[in-house]
Amino acid sequence: MTTLTAPASAPLAYRRSAVRRGVLWALAAAVPLAFLTVFFAYPVAAIVGRGLVADGALDLSGFADVLSRPRTWRIVGTTLAQATVGTVLAVVLGVPGAYVLHRCTFPGRTAVRAFVVVPFVLPTVVVGVAFRSVLAPHGPLGFLDWDGTFAGVVAALVFFNYAVVVRTVGAFWATLDPRAEQAARTLGAPPWRAFVSVTLPALTPAIASAAAIVFLFCSTAFGVVLVLGGTGYGTVETEIWVQTTQFLDLRAAAVLSVLQLLVVGAALAVAGRARTSRERALELRVTQMRLALRGPERRAGDVAAVAVTGLVVVGLLALPLLTVLVRSFRTPSGWGLGNYAALGTTGGPNALSVTVWEAAATSLRVALDATVLAVVVGGLVALVVSRRPRSRPARRAVRLLDGVFMLPLGVSAVTVGFGFLVALDRPFGIDLDLRGSLVLVPIAQAVVAVPLVVRTVLPVLRAIDTRLHEAAAVLGASPGAVLRLVDWPVAARSLGLAVGLAFAVSLGEFGATSFLARPDRPTLPVVIFRLIGRPGAENLGMALAASVLLAALTAAVMLVAERLRAGSAGDLA
Amino acid sequence: MASPLAPGTRRRRPTTATALTTTVAALALTACSAVGDSEPPAAEGATSSGTVVLVTHDSFALSEELVAAFEEDTGLTLEQRAPGDGGALVNQLVLTKDAPLGDVVYGIDNAFASRAIAEGVLEPYESPAAGEDAQRYAVDDEGHLTAVDVGDVCVNVDRTWFAEAGIAEPETLEDLTKPEYEDLLVVTNPATSSPGLAFLMATVAAFGEDGWVDYWTALRDNGVKVASGWSDAYYVDFTGPSSEGGDRPLVLSYASSPPYEVPEGVTDPAEAPTRALLDTCFRQVEYAGVLAGAENPEGARQVVDWLLSPEVQADIPEQMYVYPVDSSVELPESWATFAPQPEEPFTLDPEVITENRDAWIRTWTDTVVG
Numbered sequence: 043m044t045t046l047t048a049p050a051s052a053p054l055a056y057r058r059s060a061v062r063r064g065v066l067w068a069l070a071a072a073v074p075l076a077f078l079t080v081f082f083a084y085p086v087a088a089i090v091g092r093g094l095v096a097d098g099a100l101d102l103s104g105f106a107d108v109l110s111r112p113r114t115w116r117i118v119g120t121t122l123a124q125a126t127v128g129t130v131l132a133v134v135l136g137v138p139g140a141y142v143l144h145r146c147t148f149p150g151r152t153a154v155r156a157f158v159v160v161p162f163v164l165p166t167v168v169v170g171v172a173f174r175s176v177l178a179p180h181g182p183l184g185f186l187d188w189d190g191t192f193a194g195v196v197a198a199l200v201f202f203n204y205a206v207v208v209r210t211v212g213a214f215w216a217t218l219d220p221r222a223e224q225a226a227r228t229l230g231a232p233p234w235r236a237f238v239s240v241t242l243p244a245l246t247p248a249i250a251s252a253a254a255i256v257f258l259f260c261s262t263a264f265g266v267v268l269v270l271g272g273t274g275y276g277t278v279e280t281e282i283w284v285q286t287t288q289f290l291d292l293r294a295a296a297v298l299s300v301l302q303l304l305v306v307g308a309a310l311a312v313a314g315r316a317r318t319s320r321e322r323a324l325e326l327r328v329t330q331m332r333l334a335l336r337g338p339e340r341r342a343g344d345v346a347a348v349a350v351t352g353l354v355v356v357g358l359l360a361l362p363l364l365t366v367l368v369r370s371f372r373t374p375s376g377w378g379l380g381n382y383a384a385l386g387t388t389g390g391p392n393a394l395s396v397t398v399w400e401a402a403a404t405s406l407r408v409a410l411d412a413t414v415l416a417v418v419v420g421g422l423v424a425l426v427v428s429r430r431p432r433s434r435p436a437r438r439a440v441r442l443l444d445g446v447f448m449l450p451l452g453v454s455a456v457t458v459g460f461g462f463l464v465a466l467d468r469p470f471g472i473d474l475d476l477r478g479s480l481v482l483v484p485i486a487q488a489v490v491a492v493p494l495v496v497r498t499v500l501p502v503l504r505a506i507d508t509r510l511h512e513a514a515a516v517l518g519a520s521p522g523a524v525l526r527l528v529d530w531p532v533a534a535r536s537l538g539l540a541v542g543l544a545f546a547v548s549l550g551e552f553g554a555t556s557f558l559a560r561p562d563r564p565t566l567p568v569v570i571f572r573l574i575g576r577p578g579a580e581n582l583g584m585a586l587a588a589s590v591l592l593a594a595l596t597a598a599v600m601l602v603a604e605r606l607r608a609g610s611a612g613d614l615a
Numbered sequence: 616m617a618s619p620l621a622p623g624t625r626r627r628r629p630t631t632a633t634a635l636t637t638t639v640a641a642l643a644l645t646a647c648s649a650v651g652d653s654e655p656p657a658a659e660g661a662t663s664s665g666t667v668v669l670v671t672h673d674s675f676a677l678s679e680e681l682v683a684a685f686e687e688d689t690g691l692t693l694e695q696r697a698p699g700d701g702g703a704l705v706n707q708l709v710l711t712k713d714a715p716l717g718d719v720v721y722g723i724d725n726a727f728a729s730r731a732i733a734e735g736v737l738e739p740y741e742s743p744a745a746g747e748d749a750q751r752y753a754v755d756d757e758g759h760l761t762a763v764d765v766g767d768v769c770v771n772v773d774r775t776w777f778a779e780a781g782i783a784e785p786e787t788l789e790d791l792t793k794p795e796y797e798d799l800l801v802v803t804n805p806a807t808s809s810p811g812l813a814f815l816m817a818t819v820a821a822f823g824e825d826g827w828v829d830y831w832t833a834l835r836d837n838g839v840k841v842a843s844g845w846s847d848a849y850y851v852d853f854t855g856p857s858s859e860g861g862d863r864p865l866v867l868s869y870a871s872s873p874p875y876e877v878p879e880g881v882t883d884p885a886e887a888p889t890r891a892l893l894d895t896c897f898r899q900v901e902y903a904g905v906l907a908g909a910e911n912p913e914g915a916r917q918v919v920d921w922l923l924s925p926e927v928q929a930d931i932p933e934q935m936y937v938y939p940v941d942s943s944v945e946l947p948e949s950w951a952t953f954a955p956q957p958e959e960p961f962t963l964d965p966e967v968i969t970e971n972r973d974a975w976i977r978t979w980t981d982t983v984v985g
Contacts, residue, residue, distance in 0.1 A: 092710070167846060174851040180860040268843040273804050274984045284806050287703035289973050290730075292710075369859065374878060395676045463698060463707055467714035477716060478668065478696050561675045561697045572674060574846045576936060577868060578875025579857035582850055 063521050071426045071443060074419045074492075080469060082450050082489050085461025086299070092464065093296025104293040105300075113276075118301065121277040124192070125261035125309075128199035132256045133249060135200065135354050136207025138347035144212030146331050146344070154355065156600040159205045159542070160593045161359055163550025164366075165567040166265025167574055168589045172362040173198050173270055175369075182361070190272025198266040201358055203256040206494075210255070213539050214248035214501045220331075233343050247317045247504065251497045254313035258306060258451035258493075264553065278302050282454045299457050306452030310445045318441075363593070370586035374579045381587035384580070395562060398569055398588045402595065405549055405566040411484035412491060412548035417541055419488065420495025423447050425529065427496070428503035447496055450489045455553030462486070462557065480563070486554040491544040498540040503533055542603025546596050566592050666692045667914030668717030670708070670906070672700045675722060676934040677927060685921050691914050701809040702727050709734045712907060719915035721763060721903040721922060725754075725962075726812055728902055729969035732759045737904040740916050744923035749940050752900045754965045760902035763922045766937035767870035767960050768813035769896035770800070771889050773854045776864035785865070787894045788821050791834060798838035800865040801852040806976050808844050809899075814867050815979055816968065817897035820961035824971075831982050841983060856888045870896060871936050874953040884952055893957040901937065 094100060108114055143155050161169070175181050177189045188194040218241070226236035262279050271277075278298055285295040373380035385398040394401075427444040431437055450458070466476040476482055506528060514524045552567045559568050566588065573585035669675075675697060682693055696717055698707050705727040708720060712735060723731050731737055732755060741758035742749075752762035770791070777784045785796055803811035818827045840863060842848035850858045853866035856876050870891040877887050884890075903922050905915040921927060928939035932947055938956060946954075 089710075167844075171846060171850050174847060175860055178851055178860055178862070180862050268807060269847050271843075273841040273843065280807075287699065287706055288806060288976070290702075290706045290709065374857075395679070459698075460707065460710065463716065464710050467711065475714070478694065556673065557698050559673060559697050561671065561673065561695045568673065574850070575674065576875070577849060577857070577872040580875070582857050 059521075066521060067426060067429070070422050074423045074426075074447070075443070077415075077419050078447060078450075078489070078492075081485050082453075082458065084469065085465040086453060086457055087461075088465035089292070089457055089461040090296045090299050093292035093294075093299075096293075101293075104297045108294050108297040114298075114301075117276045117278055117281050118305070120192075120275065121261050121279070122305065124195060124199070124263075124267070124277060125257050127192075128196050128203065128260035129253050129257045131196065131200045132203045132207050132260075133253050135350060136204055136252065137211055137245075137249065138350040139204065139208040139354060140210075140212035140215050141347050142344075142351045143208055144216040148332070152601065152604055155208075155604060156597040158208055158355065158359065159546055159600045160363065160596050161201050162203070162205045163546045163596045164363075164589060164593060165550065165552055165570050166263075167269070167571055168366065168585065169198065169201070169362065170266055170269030171574065172365045173201070173266070175365055176362055177270075190270065190275075192271075192275075194270045195263075195267055195275070197358065198270050199260045199263055201362065202263075202266070203259055204354060204359065206255050206259070207249075207252040209539060209543060210252035210497055210501070211245060211248045213498060213536050214505075215245060217502065217505075218244055233341060237343065248501045250313045250316040251501055254310055254448060255451060255493065255497055257309045257313070258448065261305060261309075262302070262452060262454060264455065278305070279454050283456045286456050286460060295457070299454065302452065302454060303449070306449065307445070309452075310448055314441065314445060366586050366589055366593075370583065370590045372579070373583055381583035384584045385587055385591065394564075394569060394572060396564060396569070398566070398584070398591065401564050401566050401569040401588075402591060404563055405592075406595070408484050408487065408565060409545050409548035411481075412487035412551075413541055413544045415484060415488035416491035416495050416544040416548070417537070420447075420492040420540065420544070421499060421533075421537070423492065424496045424499040424503055424533075425525075428500060428506070428529075430508060444496070444500075448493045451493050455557075458486070458489075459554055459557030462554075477558075478560075480560070483555055483558050483565070484548070486558060487548040487551045488544075490551060490554065491547040494543045494547060495540040498543060499533055499536045502536040503529060506532055538603045538606030541606065542600045545599045545603070549592065549596055549599070566595075665690070665911055665914055666694055667719065667911050667918055668694045668696060669918055670696050670698065670704070670717040670720045672704055672722040673697045674700075674935055678930050678934065681926055681930055684926075685918075689914070689917050689921075691911075691917065693918070701812075705731045705736075708736045708906070712736050715906045715908045715910075717906060718909035718911045719903065719905055719918045721901070721918075723760060723902045723904065724809070725752075725898075725900045725902075725965050726809070726816070726968055726972060728754045728760055728900075728965040731904070733969065735907060738907045738909065738912065738915075740905045740919060742916070742919045742923060744920045746923075746941060746943075748942050749923065752902075752940065754902070760904045761919055761923070762900050762940045763903050764901045764931050764935065764937040764940055766899045766901070767891070767896040767957050768810045768817070768867065768899060769870050769891040769893060769957065769960075770814075771853075771855070771866050771868040771872055771891050773856075773864035773866075773889055775856075775888050776854045780864075784892075786892060788818065788830070791839075791865070791895075792830070792837050794837070796837065796865065798840075799863055800834070800837075800867075801840040801842055801848045801863040802867040803845055803848050804841050804843050805979055810845055810867055810869070811841075812972075812976070813897040813899050814895075815975060816963050817895065817961040819971075819975060820897065820963050828978060828982055831979065835983050839983070869936065870956060871932070871938070871950065871954045874949040877949065877953055882952065887953050891954070891957075893955065893960075896957040896960040898957075898960040898962050899937075900940075 094102065094104065139158070143151060143158065173194065174189060176183050177186065177194050178184060179189065186193075188197065222244070223236045223240045226240045227233065231239070261277070263277075264279050264283065267275065267277055267280055278301060282295050282298045282302070285291045285298065370381055371377050371379070388394045388397055423443065427440055429440060431440060462482065463477060466482070468474070469476060510528050511524055514528055515521075519527065550567060552571065555565060556568065556571075559565070564572070570585050570588045570592065573581050573588065675695065685691070686693055694717075698704065698716065701724060704720075705723055707716065708731060720737075737759040739757040739759050740761070742761050745761050749762045752765070754760050770785075772784050774784065782795055785791055785793070790796065791800055802814055805811040805815040818830050821827075822830045840852060842852055845868070848866055849855070849868055852858075852861045852863045854861045854864045855866065868891070870893070873887055873889045873891055876889045881887065903919050905912055905919065909915045923941070925941070925944060928941045928944045931937060931939045932950055938946070
């Protein structure tokens with residue numbers, strides 16, 4: 043407000059505040075960049091560098107060698123096909139889901155929303171066993187003959203990633219002003235036409251965001267691919283794993299990692315283009331429609347959306363989860379709660395060093411740390427990236443920053459995990475061995491959760507009309523006040539969701555965690571992995587009961603996040 | 616100033632308060648989480664305050680009392696790290712040998728033992744606690760690695776299934792290629808699973824460098840199924856009592872698996888629902904060793920001695936599902952009854968394994984997967 047009370051010095055003060063603003067934005071970008079550099083870029087560069095440097099000189103002969111193998115191109119093809127088909131299906135099925143679960147109201151909606159996220163966090167080894175039990179020749183869907191096929195892998199990928207589309211698109215859709223579509227209807231457009239030419243273009247940025255995340259998840263999927271793909275099936279991700287952990291062929295692994303980065307980079311560029319070409323300031327308001335499947339208010343589109351969503355939720359999500367749930371009640375002495383009682387022990391045949399409850403407590407603590415980190419870092423990134431600076435280089439820098447923070451989803455967990463081990467003994471020459479440090483586990487999980495936070499918060503922030511920022515600034519609001527009064531009320535609505543997703547990712551994270559695990563302090567997924575790696579009905583039952591616990595924890599976290607969201611949504615209602 | 620976007624700000628205050636409270640609460644909780652209690656307090660009665668770091672695999676487990684006793688006796692704090700399994704563990708040690716991950720390693724198996732030694736990851740140490748049994752499995756003469764436990768990877772059979780089908784159970788590797796056992800066996804992929812690699816080595820040991828490929832061709836033609844990992848094969852494809860909907864009564868598992876399938880009250884081995892085929896086994900040996908460049912080599916040696924102590928050896932079977940290397944240690948009752956060890960399991964010289972392992976896996980992939 044000082045600028046208004048001292049008009050004489052206004053130009054100078056304006057210039058000074060512009061400089062200060064510049065410094066503040068640079069700082070807001072620098073903090074997350076430093077985080078990403080130390081805990082992602084540097085370790086990855088270190089391990090890839092090991093593969094590409096021979097006798098102190100850069101040796102690129104590995105490229106010619108690896109790229110001339112027919113197998114390489116086969117696995118690249120499989121990876122692309124798997125990721126593309128998985129992404130398309132997840133989007134096609136997820137968009138109706140986003141509509142039903144975020145745009146419409148009906149009894150039980152909150153519960154279904156929380157349920158949808160559960161698959162996202164279940165350990166792949168449990169999902170693999172559950173899916174294969176359903177798809178195996180004697181399983182309930184054995185007639186499909188999908189065991190060990192491309193179709194089985196894609197089904198599992200959609201199972202995992204459905205929530206990403208529903209959540210990312212839904213969060214945005216819920217705030218979209220329906221009046222534009224209503225106007226189109228009034229002007230005589232049939233519902234499908236109004237949707238295709240008004241609503242769909244407005245949703246494109248959110249859909250592109252979701253598709254980018256899903257594509258990255260699908261192209262780097264590891265556990266399910268291994269379990270469900272069968273022996274002949276290989277992707278870039280599984281190949282990097284085999285080359286690194288079995289053959290110690292870092293040269294081949296490095297070439298494949300570079301290849302993976304290229305694929306991911308290209309996918310991000312395409313998604314970025316789709317996003318920016320459509321992105322514009324939108325009128326945002328919270329609207330909910332009552333879902334009426336009968337009577338005069340009935341709309342054909344609603345019926346179709348509900349049918350698709352119902353089919354996915356029941357057929358694809360619930361079936362494998364029910365298999366896990368039902369089997370968790372099967373004990374060696376018949377049906378009962380024995381497996382759940384065992385969660386308080388270290389296992390009948392002493393399979394664990396801690397009880398499952400202790401592991402759950404560790405998981406929750408780690409997830410809390412990871413969530414705070416991810417929300418702070420991701421929130422800053424989203425804020426910086428949501429600005430549209432006037433100068434061209436600054437705009438380009440902002441776009442680059444956006445893409446760079448997505449990379450952790452597209453790089454192999456093995457590369458990152460091994461990178462940590464070779465790089466963080468003396469990070470940048472500082473004598474501080476981080477490798478055994480307990481803080482590394484939440485950090486590793488936060489690196490994976492940051493992109494989700496960014497992608498959830500960003501579309502909402504970007505949709506804010508820049509003129510609001512300018513108007514507020516002209517009226518004398520300090521940069522802090524602009525953030526507080528313009529951005530925060532809008533962002534807060536998506537923040538609850540971002541917190542929920544970050545928490546869920548962290549709870550279920552296994553890839554990077556497994557490289558940093560401390561056997562005396564395992565997380566829930568690590569414990570489940572250990573139990574299901576031991577013979578006997580007692581261990582299996584306990585593993586499944588622990589999985590149900592993990593699922594329940596996730597659903598509970600999502601329900602709480604929902605409440606936060608619903609509460610903040612009141613801002614605009 | 617009202618939010619420019621909010622025409623109605625009725626509910627604004629309480630929600631901001633809620634959001635703030637939640638944030639503060641979350642921060643407060645975080646403050647007392649990982650960073651707050653990062654390290655357990657040193658054991659009581661500690662005489663010195665050193666730390667010894669044990670690098671091991673994810674299935675490492677020993678009774679808490681034993682760890683506490685070790686810490687009390689030595690004054691050391693035992694810190695555990697488990698960055699990976701089998702091959703991954705050794706490869707990580709190789710990559711970090713300039714800045715070792717810890718002081719002592721436990722869990723290198725005979726499939727990767729020679730690589731670890733050749734890469735200079737280990738410091739020789741001949742433990743006074745290593746008896747004749749441990750010496751039997753020595754990899755070299757300098758004592759870079761000390762055997763701590765052994766496990767046998769064997770084909771397991773669902774006896775109930777064979778009894779009901781009225782088919783005789785197979786006994787040997789050759790039997791598995793016979794027409795009566797067509798489409799009945801599931802194994803695991805040697806490129807992605809450690810028992811899978813062990814079974815591949817069993818066939819190399821049994822049929823020789825010239826014969827094993829033919830054997831696998833015969834297995835393939837007889838409808839062997841290959842799963843990616845043990846859990847998958849055992850809990851999905853196997854027909855055994857703890858799996859559901861499986862259709863293969865022969866599975867690659869361990870000699871120690873059958874006791875865990877025995878219903879309560881059954882004491883007669885003849886009534887056990889599954890058993891291991893003792894003529895199909897490959898012996899896996901797990902070693903411990905002092906890491907080269909260890910910060911606390913003295914503590915590392917104490918850990919190796921401790922792993923060979925009778926108390927730890929007796930704790931190993933029920934904690935890690937493998938047999939102690941020390942044959943004088945009494946096995947748990949159920950093991951003695953239901954998990955007899957094979958008398959003449961297949962073995963290979965670790966040196967030979969290191970030289971050929973990668974080539975075997977590649978040839979296997981070409982032969983079986985195509």
